[in-house]
Amino acid sequence: MKIGYQGIAGSYSEAASIQYQERKQAEIKNLDMLGYNSFVELVQDVASQKLDAAMMPVENSTTGLIDRTMDLYRGQSVLATAEVYQPVQHILWGVPGGRIEDLEEVYSHPEALSQCRNFFAAHPWIQPIAYTDTAQSAKLVADEQNPKLAALASPRCGDLYQLIPLQKEIQSEETNTTRFFLMESFVEPGEGIGKYLQEMRGEHPKRTRLMLYVETPHKPGALAKLLNTFNLYDCNLEGLDARPIADQPFAYGFFIEVDISHVGIDMEIFWKTLAYASNRMQLIGCFEPMNDGKIGGEAYATA
DSSP states (O other), rough: EEEEEETTOOOOHHHHHHHHHHHTTTTTSSOOOEEEOOOOHHHHHHHHHSSSSSEEEETTTTTTEOOHHHHTTSSEEEEEEEEEEEOOOOEEEEEETGGGGOOEEEEOOOOHHHTTTHHHOOOOTTEEEEEEHHHHHHHHHHHHHTTTEEEEOOHHHHHTOOEEEESSSOOTTOEEEEEEEEEEEEEETOOOOOHHHHHHHHOOOOOOOEEHHHHOOTTHHHHHHHHHHHHHOEEEEEEEEEETTSSSSSSSSEEEEETTTTOOOHHHHHHHHHTTTTTTTEEEEEEETTSOOOHHHHHHHHH
């Protein structure tokens, strides 16, 4: 099985891929993990089946929805079939002999930098510099060998790039966790999404979480009508995020996550009812929820 992830060895995406392999070791005998430079390439290669799957971050417990990845799924032939929760333990890595007092710049992915605002507020002389990702930031610092530079990256990066910890766990929230989706290729079947979901219910009864992208008519009460449909069928709404629609200024679509474990009707009826209340609807994910926020702690520590 080929799983792609954004970044290089030591990234949190790689750690999430390792965690998924450990969770599915009875099903996955040979896992080939491939690092990518961009999320766009990842989605394209999954949609075209050059990859079996991609491990992509979609949400963080501190900063919320990661829209730069979620937006890539709109209109693409991909589907989230599993989720992984990865604890985020940012370490400030420097070169041997480096000290926090001497630092001038700290490199990391923008998300990681934003998750450590308290540290930068307490050290105003240090400038946060956005870089490609956390692991590549660590490699940059190792290559430069400059005691005025440091990187925010995972615990594994220290051994990989021969760096020393200047401070551990500097994220603003101790429980900081990133959620990943395992994205696979998906082409809407000829019989429709409702039929597909009904079959999923029989074959995979634990896949009770849906992620949808929905655009509603631009008129009063349109979104309320859609949300009332979820209430009608006893769904638990888990998330609702608005995103701008391309080339339609100030018009918005919605990523909606919903628990369908208590839906008692045929899924074809359920889907048709939702479609009636919307202009556009795309199934983004159908997966088993693993959302206690603690999954993967042990796997991460050994990654």
